[in-house]
Amino acid sequence: MAARILIVEDNKANLALVEYLLTTAGHQTLVATDGVEAVRLARQTQPDLVLCDLQVPVLDGYEVLEQLRGDPELSGLPVVAVTAFSMRGDRAYVLEAGFEGYIPKPIEPEKFVEQVEAYLRPELRSRRE
Amino acid sequence: MTADLGRLLFEEWPEAIIATAADGRTLFWNRAAESIFGYTSAEAVNRLLRDLIVPEDRIHEEARILAETLASGQSTHESIRRAKNGSLIHVDATKKAIRGPDGALSVVISTEKDVTHLKVLRDARLLGARFGDLLESMPDGIVMVGSNGRIALANSRAAQLFGYDREELRTLQIEKLLPQRYRETHAGHRTGFFAQPHVREMGAGLELYGLRKDGSEFAVSISLSPLPAAEGGALVLAAIRDITERKQFERALEEKRAELKRANQAKGRFLAAMSHQLRTPLNAVLGFTGTLLMKLPGPLTRDQEKQLKMVQSGARHLLSLIDDLLDLAKIEAGTIELRAEPTLCAELVEDVAGSLRPLAKGRGLTLEVLTPDEELSVRVDQRALRQIVLNLVNNAVNFTDHGGIRIHLTRGLRAGTPTVEISVADTGIGIAAEDLGKLFTAFSRLDAARGRPSEGTGLGLHLSQKLAEALGGRILVLSEPGKGSTFTLVLPQA
Secondary structure (H helix, E strand, C coil): CCCEEEEECCCHHHHHHHHHHHHHCCCEEEEECCHHHHHHHHHHHCCCEEEECCCCCCCCHHHHHHHHHCCHHHCCCCEEEEECCCCCCHHHHHHHHCCCEEEECCCCHHHHHHHHHCCCCHHHCCCCC | CHHHHHHHHHHHCCCEEEEEECCCEEEEECHHHHHHHCCCHHHHCCCEHHHHHCCHHHHHHHHHHHHHHHHHCEEEEEEEEECCCCCEEEEEEEEEEEECCCCCEEEEEEEEEECHHHHHHHHHHHHHHHHHHHHHCCCCEEEEEECCCEEEEECHHHHHHHCCCHHHHCCCEHHHHCCHHHHHHHHHHHHHHHHCCCCECCCCCCCEEEECCCCCEEEEEEEEEEECCCCCCCEEEEEEEECHHHHHHHHHHHHHHHHHHHHHHHHHHHHHHHHHHHHHHHHHHHHHHHHHHCCCCCCCCHHHHHHHHHHHHHHHHHHHHHHHHHHHHHHHHCCCCCCCEEEEHHHHHHHHHHHHHHHHHHCCCEEEEECCCCCCEEEECHHHHHHHHHHHHHHHHHCCCCCEEEEEEEEEEECCEEEEEEEEEECCCCCCHHHHHHCCCCCCCCHHHCCCCCCCCCCHHHHHHHHHHHCCCEEEEEEECCCEEEEEEEEECC
């Protein structure tokens, strides 16, 4: 069963990359290019997972997270940070802020789908062995 | 009219005139007494003279003089008084006992002349005669001051510093050479100093300023030495140095330092932001190169695959450059976050060796790890330690064509401190003695390294050494051209 994944990313090339990898693995993707749109789409579509860049316009990743966490209808929605802030200490900072997971950029295309699916309910994973 | 004149004479007489009753209480205290001893007439009248101005160690003497006065009707003597502010005052005194018609004592009158300054001047003249030439040759301004705060002797340098003639300085109150705001506290310090004279070295005190005759101020440093003198009590010798220039240097230096710090921090922030910006486009480059090489969109020809791998390798190189640069920026800005945790060295070394063994094998080299039987553990940031070891082993592999690399984990002792040492020895091209100094400099790839297959960033050793220092250790190197090199990471075992 495919998952519905909301991608929050304002860089076109990076968005294309993540979309390509996830749709190739059989998932359905939704796209928001700024924080406000991300929150609106999440409420409207109730996705299975949010992949969120931290530096998106209007609301940044941390603010998006705060809004989603404040919405009772979205409780249990996993939000994973995908970020180019990937130096020593950044991971701990991001997880402390309340993100379910942290995937550093540049992403590793060979591992990316597996990394993302780790945050999905088992029945939503693509099971590519 | 005559009574008024008499009163006026008493009041304004330049010497202290004090009258005491038979019981020792003060009846009269003129203006000169007020100014010499510091007590107003209102404060002095009705008090026992003994309580007012007789120092404790002079009470017996005072009683003896009084007895003598009563016996002979009059006496003249030298004595020492204590003024209200605590300073000691030398006086020449004449006492006269006045009796009533019945012969009973009615009043003792005493005139007392302050001769402190005369005595101080006399002492100063003696010292001046003996040491005048010496004082003139001193580079600092020198003044000798009596316990009353009057300058007894000053050298030319002091006069020059404060903008006075030497003669003007003599007898000047020392507080006149201080800005108004310091005068009162200084007079207090001075009295305290004469009560307990001691040497105070230059620069030992707080910030001090001198006041020139023209009203301008200048920063000074002052040292004080007590000079026991024969007659006038103690003198203090003050050596005064104009430190305006030094202060200016210090201030300029401080400003420069702050400016450098700001610039360095700005540089760190800039590099951090830049690294982040540079990683973003690399994400797409590395990502799509990866998807193509994974053949997700479809099969590749051999040439396409070969060329894509070159793109990938170039992009990865660029990424490691950016990472190294950001790490360096953080170290230099002092914002690197290191988490010290117990680390099993053998495990980490084996792990690094394992990751580089395929590379070594591909170049036909052996890669050996020697660890001691005992377990060696250090408290360090694991990521930093791994980065250093990885860099050293990677270099060894890249600069060796025949033979192999041996990683040696040992316990050591340097300058009394127990250490854990990880040495990486290769049988490679080695490093010329004159090049050893350049080895840890950023982007200083040595001539010998030109044309190597290495994809080194030119930052590796520089960063490794900085990281080693951040961990409290350092990297040492021994090398013989043509035979090989040994890099040793020394970590204190805290």
